[in-house]
Amino acid sequence: MDGFDFNLRKFNTSNIYSYFLNHEEATKQDLxxxxxxxxPTVNKNIDYLTGLGLIQASGSRGQTGGRRAITYSLVSEAKVALGLDITKHHVSCxxxxxNGEIVAFNRNWLVFEYTDSYFKNVAGLLNEFIKANKIDEKKILGVGIGIPALVQSDNKTVFYSGIMDFxxxxxxxxxxxxxxDIAMFNDAKASCFAEKWVNKDIMNTFYIMLSNNVGGAMIINGQVYSGDNFRSAEVGHITLVPNGxxxxxxxxxxxxxxxxxxxxSQDxxxxxxxxxxxxxxxxxxxxxxxxxxxxxQTVNIVRAVLDCDIILGGYVGAYLEPYLxxxxxxxxxxxxxDKDAEFIKLCSYKHESIAAGAALHYVSDFIKTI
Ligand SMILES: [Zn+2]
Structure with missing residues (x-):
């Protein structure tokens, strides 16, 4: 097979798979x-994706008595990605x-300390979580770890950690x-990734993460803007009250x-x-x-600089509906x-957005391989 055929086949396969990500079911004719x-192209790809266990025949559609067309749908549980949210006193899994849906989660009390036994305990909690939820280890794509620290683009190197001693x-x-396989992500960037997952058409947005620390992430032209030094959107360190x-x-x-x-509230x-x-x-x-x-006031500063929608997210964002x-x-x-404040939005991903966002990177990378 030459390169062109290979690329075209991959393009078709990936389009068909994406179709299933966005539609509950489809017949071959729909596709x-x-x-x-x-x-014939649809047939070949359906066979291929079914063989991989990524889609399945899920029913049929058509007139009773007439010829019924088989419908296919995504096997959303074919793979699973895990995510951790590491905070001073808790570890969420x-x-x-x-599909990007959270299928299991838990939150555990575990006080952070930079010791061998702490990291061993985190792994222990994760293994218990895997066992308790009967997650097939062979299906695990990887573990995304959200931490309140700045991480280089290699998702391995922590270069600023003022909150916890990473x-x-x-x-x-x-x-x-x-x-x-593991990868580390800044907590706010992970949260914002989860938000973008559910609002795929976001073009320009600033996400303010109001969690136990305040972080931010910005999406410009549909892409995360990281800055020259991977320190973009650090809204938590804008001076709000001089000498405050x-x-x-x-x-x-x-x-x-x-x-x-x-x-x-502390907890x-x-x-x-x-x-x-x-x-x-x-x-x-x-x-x-x-x-x-x-x-x-914080929203006003960001709005004046970036002139884009602002999403209030994080732990507090999940409760702000009555106060918006x-x-x-x-x-x-x-x-x-501004003549109105419609640009202020609340997060759609209300719970466990840090851990989920960290996990979703693995889902996103996997989908790109199809
Ligand atoms: Zn500061």
Missing amino acids: ASSLNLTL VAVDL REDTYDMFSKYIHY RQCYCGQCGCVDPYLAATNL DLAGYFETLKTTTDEKILDAWERYLDYTA ADIKKRAMKISTF
């Missing part, structure tokens, strides 16, 4: 007409299928005990110490937002008012150009 392919050999420490609260980075007054989720955000609905406690209400203002109108109002009050 032929939607993708402008001949039936998720499994995502080829060191240069972090990758080796993980891979010493986790016996699958101490930030873990060593500076004072950064966005992070004002918008980190830990300002609201129970769901409980915090439940309380917020009914509380009359002035202290809680005042602190919340200030949080909303700081959020609006209020945030918009506050942002409008200080905006120079």
Whole structure:
């Protein structure tokens, strides 16, 4: 087979597979007409993908009594990618299928320390998770690890870690005990990747991750913009209050110490937002008012610089629906150009977006190989 035929075959196979990623089922005729392919080409590819166990005959369609056409659909569980979210006190594990759906997750209390036994324990939690959810090890594509640190494009080298003490050999420490392919991702970038997964048509967007630390990621022209030094979108370290609260980075007054989720609750955000609905406690209400203002101010800075949609995500973003109108109002009050605040959006991927986003990189890479 020459190169041209090979590329064309791969192109057709990958188009057919993508079709199944976006449609619940399809007949051969659907594929032929939607993708402008001949039936023999469709037949060959269906046989090939079925042989790999990536699609399956799932039913039939047509008149009763007449000839019924077989429908095919994706075998979403053919492969699975795992993701970890590593924070100061917790390790979350998720499994995502080829549709990008979370099929299993759990959250474990494990206090971070840069010791051999810590990394061994993380691997232990992951193995228990695999066993408890009866995940077939042969199907595992890899383990994406979201960490609150900056990571080079090799997904191995940590080069800034102000929050937790990740060191240069972090990758080796993980891979010493986790016996699958692994890759490390900055937490906010992973979260943003999950967001882009569910909103594939995002072109220009700034994602603000309001988790136990504040991070960001930006998508420009549909691509993640990493910056010259892989430090783009670090919104947590914009000076919000001159000489203000101490930030873990060593500076004072950064966005992070004002918008980190830990300002609201150390460990129970769901409980915090439940309380917020009914509380009359002035202290809680005042602190919340200030949080909303700081959020609006941060949004205003990003909007003024980038003039694009802004997604509020992370742990806090998942609870902001009832407060979005209020945030918009506050942002409008200080905006120079905008006539409305429709550019402020809430994240669609509300839970475990860091771990899922880290895992989804493996799914995305796998799909590209088909
Ligand atoms: Zn800072």
